[in-house]
Amino acid sequence: MSQPYTYGKMRFWEMFPGLTVWGTFLLALSLSFYKPLWVIVFIIVFDLLWLFRVLYFNIFVLISWRKFKRTAQIDWQEKLADVEGVERIHHVVFLPTYKEGYDIIRTTLRSLQESPFPSKRMIVVLGGEQADEQAFKNHTVRAQKEFGNVFLRLISTIHPKGLPGEIPGKGSNLNWMGHRLEEVLAQEFPELKDEDIVVSAFDVDTIAHPQYFSYLTYLYATVEDPTRSSFQPIALFSNNIWTSSAPVRIGAFGTTFWLFGELTRPDRLWTFSSHSMPWKMLKDVRFWQKDIVSEDSRIFMQAFLHYRGDYRVTPMFLPVSMDAVTGKTYRESLAALYKQMRRWAWGVEHLPYMIDGFRRHKGIPLGIRIRYLFNHLEGMWTWATAPIIMFVLGWLPLWVATGRGEALIQAAPFTLQHLMQLAMIGILISALVSLTLLPRRPKQIKKHTWVVMLLQWALLPITFIVFGSFPAIDAQTRLMVGKYLGFDVTKKAR
Numbered sequence: 001m002s003q004p005y006t007y008g009k010m011r012f013w014e015m016f017p018g019l020t021v022w023g024t025f026l027l028a029l030s031l032s033f034y035k036p037l038w039v040i041v042f043i044i045v046f047d048l049l050w051l052f053r054v055l056y057f058n059i060f061v062l063i064s065w066r067k068f069k070r071t072a073q074i075d076w077q078e079k080l081a082d083v084e085g086v087e088r089i090h091h092v093v094f095l096p097t098y099k100e101g102y103d104i105i106r107t108t109l110r111s112l113q114e115s116p117f118p119s120k121r122m123i124v125v126l127g128g129e130q131a132d133e134q135a136f137k138n139h140t141v142r143a144q145k146e147f148g149n150v151f152l153r154l155i156s157t158i159h160p161k162g163l164p165g166e167i168p169g170k171g172s173n174l175n176w177m178g179h180r181l182e183e184v185l186a187q188e189f190p191e192l193k194d195e196d197i198v199v200s201a202f203d204v205d206t207i208a209h210p211q212y213f214s215y216l217t218y219l220y221a222t223v224e225d226p227t228r229s230s231f232q233p234i235a236l237f238s239n240n241i242w243t244s245s246a247p248v249r250i251g252a253f254g255t256t257f258w259l260f261g262e263l264t265r266p267d268r269l270w271t272f273s274s275h276s277m278p279w280k281m282l283k284d285v286r287f288w289q290k291d292i293v294s295e296d297s298r299i300f301m302q303a304f305l306h307y308r309g310d311y312r313v314t315p316m317f318l319p320v321s322m323d324a325v326t327g328k329t330y331r332e333s334l335a336a337l338y339k340q341m342r343r344w345a346w347g348v349e350h351l352p353y354m355i356d357g358f359r360r361h362k363g364i365p366l367g368i369r370i371r372y373l374f375n376h377l378e379g380m381w382t383w384a385t386a387p388i389i390m391f392v393l394g395w396l397p398l399w400v401a402t403g404r405g406e407a408l409i410q411a412a413p414f415t416l417q418h419l420m421q422l423a424m425i426g427i428l429i430s431a432l433v434s435l436t437l438l439p440r441r442p443k444q445i446k447k448h449t450w451v452v453m454l455l456q457w458a459l460l461p462i463t464f465i466v467f468g469s470f471p472a473i474d475a476q477t478r479l480m481v482g483k484y485l486g487f488d489v490t491k492k493a494r
């Protein structure tokens with residue numbers, strides 16, 4: 001089993017991402033005054049490369065979107081009739097919860113009940129926190145009355161607070177839920193083999209596509225060596241998208257489009273948010289690490305290291321839908337969006353874990369190790385720096401060099417403007433695709449809101465910086481100075 005990396009163990013590699021980000025900004029600022037022509041050339045080349053990146057990224061988005069549309073038209077429960085041995089496969093759904101109302105829990109349980117996949121082959125685990133014990137117990141009593149006979153088993157657990165070596169949050173709760181389920185399975189269902197159980201770790205507000213578990217069962221029964229693969233669906237943050245603020249909607253769809261781009265390239269795909277995985281793998285790695293924030297992606301790397309690189313993610317082209325962040329006021333919703341993005345950007349904490357793990361697991365091919373490290377570093381650096389370089393720092397050397405007669409300096413503003421205009425093609429594609437992913441418009445929402453949904457994408461450059469670069473810089477700076485981030489629970493309310 002891979003040993004958990006603890007904060008502070010490899011300080012240099014914790015500092016490295018933040019140092020590269022701030023080093024980039026300082027170098028760009030200083031050279032803008034001392035060598036503005038150099039920076040102008042760099043900015044033009046950078047924007048040109050970014051334009052190509054936007055274009056090929058949108059190609060991947062459209063490929064994933066097309067696969068999603070095709071996959072959603074298939075009756076996967078019917079297809080299971082032609083697959084031998086699927087009746088042995090059972091599903092476990094983990095639903096960790098903290099201070100959510102019963103209406104959210106009930107909606108998720110009802111969606112599982114209405115799935116065409118047999119609910120008597122599903123075990124649902126509700127995981128509460130001791131800090132919210134009384135409310136959670138009230139919820140479980142209601143859930144047992146309404147759904148106790150629907151599933152093979154409806155289990156509830158309460159994660160104690162203050163356990164040593166833990167960070168309060170989803171990862172430590174899931175770890176507790178996993179160990180408790182292991183006991184229940186051994187006592188009540190000894191006939192179930194580990195290889196025949198698939199686990200889905202969902203946020204409590206997750207509404208899976210009606211065909212999700214049928215499709216997942218089909219994949220698990222047909223892919224090569226299924227116990228060495230996690231399964232990543234499309235993540236939509238659209239349960240309450242019609243009532244969310246424009247920046248929140250752009251952030252939600254931006255995350256979906258990023259995942260669209262990754263799903264078509266499984267060689268670089270990690271698990272993210274709500275997803276599924278083999279029970280055997282979870283037992284082998286002894287469940288989720290308890291002292292980190294980014295447990296959804298870390299569990300993939302735990303398995304990757306444990307199996308010496310013989311682990312992968314199989315893309316699923318069906319969605320799971322969750323709530324976009326919300327707040328009582330517009331300002332609170334924006335603050336919640338910033339904190340959510342910062343928590344996701346805290347995935348930078350995987351770098352020292354990977355370096356430590358790759359150093360100890362020499363059997364993983366060097367090329368694979370380099371690819372994972374480069375993809376992770378480049379992705380985090382780009383997340384933090386690219387929007388600011390393009391929309392802010394890119395214009396500084398032009399301002400400094402005003403009045404100089406070099407032809408390149410005179411032509412640079414027009415060149416950058418044309419590159420930005422071409423990049424708008426990508427924004428237009430994103431806007432159009434986002435309209436096809438919207439759920440049915442609620443009756444209380446006015447029809448003209450469709451127009452707002454399209455025009456809101458004009459805010460992308462601003463949200464790209466404020467809710468893209470800034471939280472990523474925040475996260476990497478915190479890791480750099482050793483001010484480690486705790487788990488901030490996303491508020492869910494309807």
